[in-house]
Amino acid sequence: MEDVSDTRDLTRRKVVVVGASAVAAVGLGGALAANAVAGEQRGEAAGKSAESLAEECYKLTSETVEGPYYIDADKVRRDVTEDREGIPLLLHLKVVDAETCRPIRNAAVDIWHCDAAGVYSGYEDMGNGGGGPAPTGEPPTPGPSGPPPGGGHQEPTDDTRYLRGTWRTDRKGFVTFKTVFPGWYRGRTVHIHTKVHVNGEWTDAGYEGGSTCHTGQFFFDEESVLASAVVEPYASNTAERTTLDEDTIYDGSGVQGGLLKLRYDKNDIAKGVRASLTVGVDPEADNTGQ
Structure with a gap:
């Protein structure tokens, strides 16, 4: 039987690698259009930025307690302010x-x-x-x-x-x-x-x-x-x-x-x-x- 967790990990690595490759290509284009050193620096910065975003995407947002004051969805609306004063x-x-x-x-x-x-x-x-x-x-x-x-x-x-x-x-x-x-x-x-x-x-x-x-x-x-x-x-x-x-x-x-x-x-x-x-x-x- 296929190990689902292994498959998910492989998918994760593939997406990260593809993302990094795409950024590298963009960096190369920039180098051809401008100074080679400056373009390389920009490409490195862009690569690091894309890698950080990819890593952040694969993080679950922390779970916390519900707390004592939850009321099940009975107000379907985007503006929840009503008459409350505040910033x-x-x-x-x-x-x-x-x-x-x-x-x-x-x-x-x-x-x-x-x-x-x-x-x-x-x-x-x-x-x-x-x-x-x-x-x-x-x-x-x-x-x-x-x-x-x-x-x-x-x-x-x-x-x-x-x-x-x-x-x-x-x-x-x-x-x-x-x-x-x-x-x-x-x-x-x-x-x-x-x-x-x-x-x-x-x-x-x-x-x-x-x-x-x-x-x-x-x-x-x-x-x-x-x-x-x-x-x-x-x-x-x-x-x-x-x-x-x-x-x-x-x-x-x-x-x-x-x-x-x-x-x-x-x-x-x-x-x-x-x-x-x-x-x-x-x-x-x-x-x-x-």
């Missing part, structure tokens, strides 16, 4: 098969996150970290007013659904959400939750069936979080903030671990932020984050 955030994702690099089309991608005050919709009775205004005085103990990071699922306490939504990837694997820059709460760094569902069916009612192949979280670098912290309404969030390095969920592996690539005006982040990431998944896996 505009455009989240641009590409979902690919980490084994083949091919885009995954018609996948259902969920995102959900807290608002500037650390409030999660659907859980407004649970205090900062689960909903409601940021608490004052002594930090809450684990329980109804703030369960520990990665705790078991909590049943919703209300019907609010801001900063939550599901949308499908296009034929190139892209999906974009319009939201706001998340805030923070005690025990966690700034983050956005996500799930990727495949092999289901899109109907008039939404997305049905299929399986969850990825459960993860997206993270923001410290520079961007510090910049947001001086802008209202974030500046009014008095909750103790956990840095990216201190977070117990982020694995420190950069983009593979869900660290977003950000673009914004360094002098005025309030104008808005563009965030992007390629999410590598195994469409045959079952990763519910439980």
Whole structure:
């Protein structure tokens, strides 16, 4: 019987080699058109860049816990902002098969996150970290007013659904959400939750069936979080903030671990932020984050 894993490894090596060869050809053309030394340097740089991209393509994005505040896809929409105030955030994702690099089309991608005050919709009775205004005085103990990071699922306490939504990837694997820059709460760094569902069916009612192949979280670098912290309404969030390095969920592996690539005006982040990431998944896996 054929060893599937060996076949996949062989396919991976073939694609990487082909990619490197194609870049070498482009580098040669550039050398003929310009100075030989400069062209060789450019060719080497391009080759290294292409090799890095190929290697990155074959990395699975880190799986994480689902967290206590997931609500199954009941808001099929790209703009999840509703009435939440905050720095505009455009989240641009590409979902690919980490084994083949091919885009995954018609996948259902969920995102959900807290608002500037650390409030999660659907859980407004649970205090900062689960909903409601940021608490004052002594930090809450684990329980109804703030369960520990990665705790078991909590049943919703209300019907609010801001900063939550599901949308499908296009034929190139892209999906974009319009939201706001998340805030923070005690025990966690700034983050956005996500799930990727495949092999289901899109109907008039939404997305049905299929399986969850990825459960993860997206993270923001410290520079961007510090910049947001001086802008209202974030500046009014008095909750103790956990840095990216201190977070117990982020694995420190950069983009593979869900660290977003950000673009914004360094002098005025309030104008808005563009965030992007390629999410590598195994469409045959079952990763519910439980």
